[in-house]
Amino acid sequence: MSETNLVHLNAPDCWINDPNGFIYFKGMYHLFYQCFPYATQWGRMHWGHAVSKDLVQWEHKGIALYPSKLDDRSGCFSGSAVEQDGKMHLIYTGVNYIEEDPENINTCLNDQFQSAQLMITSENGMTFDNLADKKTVIPPIAAQHIGSKTHTRDPKVWREKDAWYMVLGSSVEGKGRLLFYRSKDLQHWEYVNHVEKENFGWMWECPDYFETDGEKVLIFSPMGFLNDGKAYDSAAVCMIPEFDAESCTMHLPDEFQFLDYGLDLYAPQSTTDAEGRRVLVAWARMPEAVDGKWNGMFCIPRMVEVKNGHIYFRPHPNVQNRFTKKISSPTEAGKGGYKISLDIDEGAEINIGGYRISYRNNRISADRSTVFAGHDEIRCHFETPAIYEGNHLEIYVASNLIEVYINNGEYVLSNVVYGLSDQIQAENYEIFTTQD
Numbered sequence: 001m002s003e004t005n006l007v008h009l010n011a012p013d014c015w016i017n018d019p020n021g022f023i024y025f026k027g028m029y030h031l032f033y034q035c036f037p038y039a040t041q042w043g044r045m046h047w048g049h050a051v052s053k054d055l056v057q058w059e060h061k062g063i064a065l066y067p068s069k070l071d072d073r074s075g076c077f078s079g080s081a082v083e084q085d086g087k088m089h090l091i092y093t094g095v096n097y098i099e100e101d102p103e104n105i106n107t108c109l110n111d112q113f114q115s116a117q118l119m120i121t122s123e124n125g126m127t128f129d130n131l132a133d134k135k136t137v138i139p140p141i142a143a144q145h146i147g148s149k150t151h152t153r154d155p156k157v158w159r160e161k162d163a164w165y166m167v168l169g170s171s172v173e174g175k176g177r178l179l180f181y182r183s184k185d186l187q188h189w190e191y192v193n194h195v196e197k198e199n200f201g202w203m204w205e206c207p208d209y210f211e212t213d214g215e216k217v218l219i220f221s222p223m224g225f226l227n228d229g230k231a232y233d234s235a236a237v238c239m240i241p242e243f244d245a246e247s248c249t250m251h252l253p254d255e256f257q258f259l260d261y262g263l264d265l266y267a268p269q270s271t272t273d274a275e276g277r278r279v280l281v282a283w284a285r286m287p288e289a290v291d292g293k294w295n296g297m298f299c300i301p302r303m304v305e306v307k308n309g310h311i312y313f314r315p316h317p318n319v320q321n322r323f324t325k326k327i328s329s330p331t332e333a334g335k336g337g338y339k340i341s342l343d344i345d346e347g348a349e350i351n352i353g354g355y356r357i358s359y360r361n362n363r364i365s366a367d368r369s370t371v372f373a374g375h376d377e378i379r380c381h382f383e384t385p386a387i388y389e390g391n392h393l394e395i396y397v398a399s400n401l402i403e404v405y406i407n408n409g410e411y412v413l414s415n416v417v418y419g420l421s422d423q424i425q426a427e428n429y430e431i432f433t434t435q436d
């Protein structure tokens with residue numbers, strides 16, 4: 001088991017998916033995550049735990065949450081963290097399978113399960129008493145016209161106007177929706193309102209709502225959304241909604257952006273960093289375990305900024321500031337991988353270890369077909385919308401994830417890859433690695 005990770009947090013010897021409970025607490029970043037600790041595939045969910053002083057160097061801390069109550073006996077699904085009275089509070093979805101698959105009791109049959117929202121507290125953010133400190137705060141929903149007792153999950157909690165608010169993803173009559181709840185004390189929650197949208201998937205996972213740069217931002221991951229016959233048919237989207245906290249009335253605009261135009265990143269979660277800025281991480285979905293050993297990693301922590309109605313994502317400054325050691329070839333790169341910096345000309349194509357990036361008709365496109373062999377069920381070709389702010393690329397390359405930041409975060413296109421070579425074909429580029 002690897003004890004530390006630089007820049008990207010990888011699964012320690014097992015399976016991981018969504019980031020959970022991301023918080024800066026008592027001088028330390030805590031990043032929990034969905035984890036099945038016994039195999040390189042999804043199963044009965046636990047929360048793994050990693051900490052970092054700087055969002056760059058991560059240390060694995062083992063398992064924080066495990067199934068222990070009737071309401072979470074089949075899994076501790078995604079959720080978030082807040083601080084109240086100096087204590088860390090983790091609020092998450094507990095799942096109880098009504099019909100277990102006898103051949104794999106870590107999964108359920110025929111969608112027969114129930115979901116409740118639970119909370120666990122910790123004084124120091126390091127130790128979690130799974131027997132004494134868990135409490136169900138919202139039982140499975142009985143009113144089926146409000147939300148599904150099965151598909152309601154992923155509480156994101158925030159503080160606004162003297163109260164705590166929670167947004168949950170849900171599904172009613174085959175349509176995704178968000179449910180809003182309010183609480184004075186994090187224990188007693190009152191349902192207030194919901195929002196939905198036509199033709200936008202059947203279930204909305206992992207909602208996140210916050211303000212940054214004086215603008216409101218909503219991020220969620222609708223399932224059954226892309227419908228182009230390719231896996232994955234769900235994707236993380238973001239938009240600038242209107243929201244009235246008093247009535248929890250949200251209005252969703254027609255315009256939306258993908259979180260990332262490589263469409264591999266999913267279920268992102270944000271928090272505020274030590275300086276109060278909005279920072280986000282997302283799960284990079286991987287079709288195959290690396291060396292048969294681990295499956296699942298997170299993207300570089302990204303700042304979320306809004307300018308002129310557009311949402312930007314760029315690497316957190318702590319990460320940018322580490323990639324300062326100039327090298328002449330990827331073979332000289334350190335543990336954190338390398339960064340290529342260049343301006344790309346209209347009509348040009350560059351090749352990074354077999355991953356091809358081109359610039360045509362004002363759009364950046366990518367082709368990973370040669371570094372993603374054997375996964376025909378998943379897309380290999382990607383394209384951003386038209387770009388306007390220049391032609392500058394900063395490309396962060398790690399062994400299994402390439403992140404292309406366009407014009408300092410106007411758009412990002414990231415892809416999972418396998419077996420990159422050390423060859424680069426490009427003109428007028430500079431290459432940097434970390435000082436470590």
Ligand code: FRU
Pocket residue numbers: 017018034045077078093153154205206266267
């Ligand atoms: C998203 C998701 C969440 C759920 C978790 C289970 O990837 O399906 O909705 O809480 O993963 O692992």
